[in-house]
Amino acid sequence: MKVTEQNRHIYWNPYFGGFLLGLIVLFTFYMTGRGLGASGAMKSTVVAAVDVVAPTHAENNAYYSKFISEDKSPLNNWLVFEVLGILIGGLISGGLSGRIGWKVQHSPKITKRRRLYFALGGGILFGIGAQLGRGCTSGAALSGMSVLSVGGFISTIAIFGTGYLAAYFFRKNWI
Amino acid sequence: MGPLIPNEIIPYEWNNIIAILIGIAFGFVLESSGFSSSRKLAGVFYGYDFAVLKVFFTAAVTAAIGLYYMDYLGYVNLGELYVQPTYLWGGIIGGAIMGVGFISAGFCPGTALTAVAIGKIDAIVYIVGIMIGVFIFAEAYSIFQPLYEGSYLGNITVVDYFGANPYWFIFGLTVVAVLAFFVTDIIRRRVKKVFY
Amino acid sequence: MKELEKTKRISIAAVITILVVIIALLTYKKPKHLYTVNTQQALEQTALNNFIQKSELNSETILIDIRNKFEFEKGHIENAINIDASDILLEDNKNVFETLKEEGKNVALYGNTPSEAIAPLMVLQQLGFNNVKILAVNNSLNQDKLITTPAEIEKKGENINKFIETSAKKVNELMKAKPKPKPVVKAPVKKVVIPKKKKKKMPVEGGC
Amino acid sequence: MSTNKLITPRYLFLSALIIVLAGGLVLLPKFEKQEGIAPELLLSNAISPERYISTDELADRIISNDPSILLIDVRDEASFNENTLPNSVNIPLDQLLNEDFEGYLDQAEYDVILFSNDSFKADQAWILCNRLDYKNLHVLKGGINEWFNTIINPKKPSENMPQTEYNLYSFRKAASMYFGVMYVDQVKKPDSKKAYVAPKKTTTTPKVVVPKKKKKKMPVEGGC
Numbered sequence: 001m002k003v004t005e006q007n008r009h010i011y012w013n014p015y016f017g018g019f020l021l022g023l024i025v026l027f028t029f030y031m032t033g034r035g036l037g038a039s040g041a042m043k044s045t046v047v048a049a050v051d052v053v054a055p056t057h058a059e060n061n062a063y064y065s066k067f068i069s070e071d072k073s074p075l076n077n078w079l080v081f082e083v084l085g086i087l088i089g090g091l092i093s094g095g096l097s098g099r100i101g102w103k104v105q106h107s108p109k110i111t112k113r114r115r116l117y118f119a120l121g122g123g124i125l126f127g128i129g130a131q132l133g134r135g136c137t138s139g140a141a142l143s144g145m146s147v148l149s150v151g152g153f154i155s156t157i158a159i160f161g162t163g164y165l166a167a168y169f170f171r172k173n174w175i
Numbered sequence: 176m177g178p179l180i181p182n183e184i185i186p187y188e189w190n191n192i193i194a195i196l197i198g199i200a201f202g203f204v205l206e207s208s209g210f211s212s213s214r215k216l217a218g219v220f221y222g223y224d225f226a227v228l229k230v231f232f233t234a235a236v237t238a239a240i241g242l243y244y245m246d247y248l249g250y251v252n253l254g255e256l257y258v259q260p261t262y263l264w265g266g267i268i269g270g271a272i273m274g275v276g277f278i279s280a281g282f283c284p285g286t287a288l289t290a291v292a293i294g295k296i297d298a299i300v301y302i303v304g305i306m307i308g309v310f311i312f313a314e315a316y317s318i319f320q321p322l323y324e325g326s327y328l329g330n331i332t333v334v335d336y337f338g339a340n341p342y343w344f345i346f347g348l349t350v351v352a353v354l355a356f357f358v359t360d361i362i363r364r365r366v367k368k369v370f371y
Numbered sequence: 372m373k374e375l376e377k378t379k380r381i382s383i384a385a386v387i388t389i390l391v392v393i394i395a396l397l398t399y400k401k402p403k404h405l406y407t408v409n410t411q412q413a414l415e416q417t418a419l420n421n422f423i424q425k426s427e428l429n430s431e432t433i434l435i436d437i438r439n440k441f442e443f444e445k446g447h448i449e450n451a452i453n454i455d456a457s458d459i460l461l462e463d464n465k466n467v468f469e470t471l472k473e474e475g476k477n478v479a480l481y482g483n484t485p486s487e488a489i490a491p492l493m494v495l496q497q498l499g500f501n502n503v504k505i506l507a508v509n510n511s512l513n514q515d516k517l518i519t520t521p522a523e524i525e526k527k528g529e530n531i532n533k534f535i536e537t538s539a540k541k542v543n544e545l546m547k548a549k550p551k552p553k554p555v556v557k558a559p560v561k562k563v564v565i566p567k568k569k570k571k572k573m574p575v576e577g578g579c
Numbered sequence: 580m581s582t583n584k585l586i587t588p589r590y591l592f593l594s595a596l597i598i599v600l601a602g603g604l605v606l607l608p609k610f611e612k613q614e615g616i617a618p619e620l621l622l623s624n625a626i627s628p629e630r631y632i633s634t635d636e637l638a639d640r641i642i643s644n645d646p647s648i649l650l651i652d653v654r655d656e657a658s659f660n661e662n663t664l665p666n667s668v669n670i671p672l673d674q675l676l677n678e679d680f681e682g683y684l685d686q687a688e689y690d691v692i693l694f695s696n697d698s699f700k701a702d703q704a705w706i707l708c709n710r711l712d713y714k715n716l717h718v719l720k721g722g723i724n725e726w727f728n729t730i731i732n733p734k735k736p737s738e739n740m741p742q743t744e745y746n747l748y749s750f751r752k753a754a755s756m757y758f759g760v761m762y763v764d765q766v767k768k769p770d771s772k773k774a775y776v777a778p779k780k781t782t783t784t785p786k787v788v789v790p791k792k793k794k795k796k797m798p799v800e801g802g803c
Contacts, residue, residue, distance in 0.1 A: 014229035016381045017208030022237025033178025033799040034257040038284035046309040063316040081191045085198015090292025093206035119297040120304040122280020127308015133269025138285035146238035148333040151261035158270020163278045167220035174217045342604040349601035353594040404618040417703045489702045490625030525696040528724035531662045542761040
């Protein structure tokens with residue numbers, strides 16, 4: 001048990017992980033000409049869901065209609081496949097190092113319930129922010145910075161800047 | 176040869192298959208670098224573990240250097256790569272909201288997915304939260320519309336906007352990155368250890 | 372904290388990257404001939420006056436005959452150098468052009484007709500030799516004596532429509548002399564076709 | 580932390596490496612972005628005469644209403660309005676590369692035939708398009724002057740010319756009639772009752788030349 005317990009928290013060296021991630025972003029640009037992404041898939045699922053549940057509403061809503069096209073379902077999108085890949089990749093890596101198991105990770109100081117509330121709140125905020133900023137950290141920031149796009153730098157600075165500013169208010173959750 | 180699929184060097188059908196493969200590699204690296212644990216992610220804000228900054232910056236710098244070397248050698252045509260549109264205020268305010276979301280939930284969508292993969296319930300709740308957020312954004316789109324479409328500066332890169340020479344810019348970025356790694360190591364020594 | 376010690380893997384990765392970069396730079400053979408001009412500038416070059424008349428020739432300009440060796444032997448303009456059009460990019464020929472460019476001499480190419488010399492002229496201009504021009508001259512041989520007649524480039528020929536009308540009119544006068552069959556004169560339809568506006572840009576869907 | 584030292588030699592080496600790599604980018608010699616095909620290939624394409632199409636062949640294709648030809652006049656606006664070949668599009672040489680004419684040049688469906696007064700300007704246009712690797716472009720040998728001397732106003736071959744010359748002449752004469760030139764000997768004898776009608780020229784259907792877009796590269800979509 002000691003060994004598995006011990007290596008549950010042994011992660012890669014961040015520079016090695018960063019280097020490999022850099023190669024993956026490079027490979028993605030070389031193959032498909034576009035960067036990585038994640039929140040685009042959530043958007044596609046929501047759009048697809050709304051399209052199925054209330055097609056008329058989806059048609060005349062200004063935002064949904066941007067992503068609905070007759071021939072292709074919103075789910076048939078590069079990002080959705082990539083997200084599938086991420087899930088599989090995460091599973092493989094988690095499996096290899098024995099980290100798979102239903103749990104809620106929270107700082108000992110706070111209760112599980114509070115952690116889930118903050119996760120939900122953060123998710124909602126992130127959902128809105130990602131649509132507004134047209135990209136999340138891995139999409140807009142990472143891929144944006146790789147091609148030195150101004151939008152990428154703006155997103156990175158904005159995300160991590162406000163993160164540091166707001167860190168004080170959320171410190172009870174983490175430290 | 177530039178981006179292979181848009182130049183039809185690789186048929187378009189491969190696009191989705193490659194997406195899955197890239198996703199697998201992406202998920203694997205993220206998870207192995209420890210990004211499936213939200214407390215390790217939040218460490219960047221509280222100084223006890225700067226993994227996010229190190230991984231992120233190394234990845235960006237490696238990708239930028241790689242791209243510009245390949246462009247120089249002619250393997251990739253930078254003009255054909257997707258540069259995301261820059262909406263100044265949309266980006267800033269969107270980023271601010273995401274920043275607060277990041278610090279409160281401890282996840283960003285990519286890393287949350289890896290956490291979902293290994294069974295973290297708070298990550299699942301987080302993903303549901305994102306979908307609710309998208310839903311709210313869409314429903315209340317009329318409020319966000321001016322911000323969403325305002326201050327459009329085009330798909331510009333630092334090279335066009337500031338006229339910076341990309342090579343010097345990347346060199347500066349690398350130096351800043353190495354300094355940041357060095358400084359964050361110092362900070363890490365001083366901050367109280369947190370076991371996660 | 373523990374993972375910071377495990378740096379063995381990064382060093383391996385680092386060494387591999389160095390190797391890859393070095394191999395890439397070594398195997399990268401610089402293309403022999405580099406355009407110094409992109410297509411837009413090359414287009415502007417076509418607008419310049421690329422011709423010299425035989426009269427304007429002074430001892431300063433070097434004459435280069437781009438026909439093949441056999442024709443050159445049969446007859447060529449005096450003190451002309453023979454560089455066949457198809458191998459102007461060979462090593463030594465290119466050096467000839469480079470030395471001429473350094474000495475600032477301007478060069479006149481000529482062949483049997485000016486249109487033969489267009490290809491070498493355009494390629495040389497795009498490689499940065501802008502001291503090259505074409506000698507506007509037609510060469511022809513009779514009993515192995517070279518006759519060079521000045522050639523006029525892009526001469527405005529007769530007006531086709533006018534010619535057709537005159538021929539039609541001529542026939543009409545004849546008609547008038549004959550009993551009056553009314554000839555239907557159909558002016559050739561000349562349309563200015565408006566290029567259909569191309570849809571500007573393929574909509575790049577994407578974004579988050 | 581076992582290594583309490585801040586700067587382990589390994590990290591020094593790594594940071595030095597990444598800085599050297601980035602610095603390398605700066606020091607590499609710059610050169611003009613190489614646009615288009617390699618110069619040697621361009622030279623060999625430009626020298627080979629197979630891009631030329633003779634006036635007779637063009638006349639034959641126009642008369643047989645060949646739908647796949649597209650005539651492009653590279654002369655300037657004035658001389659285009661003055662006279663040109665039927666159904667031709669005017670792309671002056673200095674606007675050869677601008678955006679809206681690209682649809683005409685960069686396509687795989689039409690046989691594009693460039694022409695000018697003689698074949699000089701057309702050749703220049705052809706070489707530039709060839710550098711950008713545009714497919715199936717041809718040049719009318721001799722341009723409009725040649726067209727005039729052979730098709731519109733063919734020379735009567737003298738007696739001792741071989742038979743082929745006569746056939747060629749008769750073809751050219753028919754072609755010129757097609758283009759509306761009238762000949763004196765067409766006039767019927769005075770006793771012909773039938774009202775004389777000039778040879779009914781098949782009205783060349785105004786071919787709306789829609790530059791069918793070659794399948795553009797797949798749009799690079801992106802975003803998060």
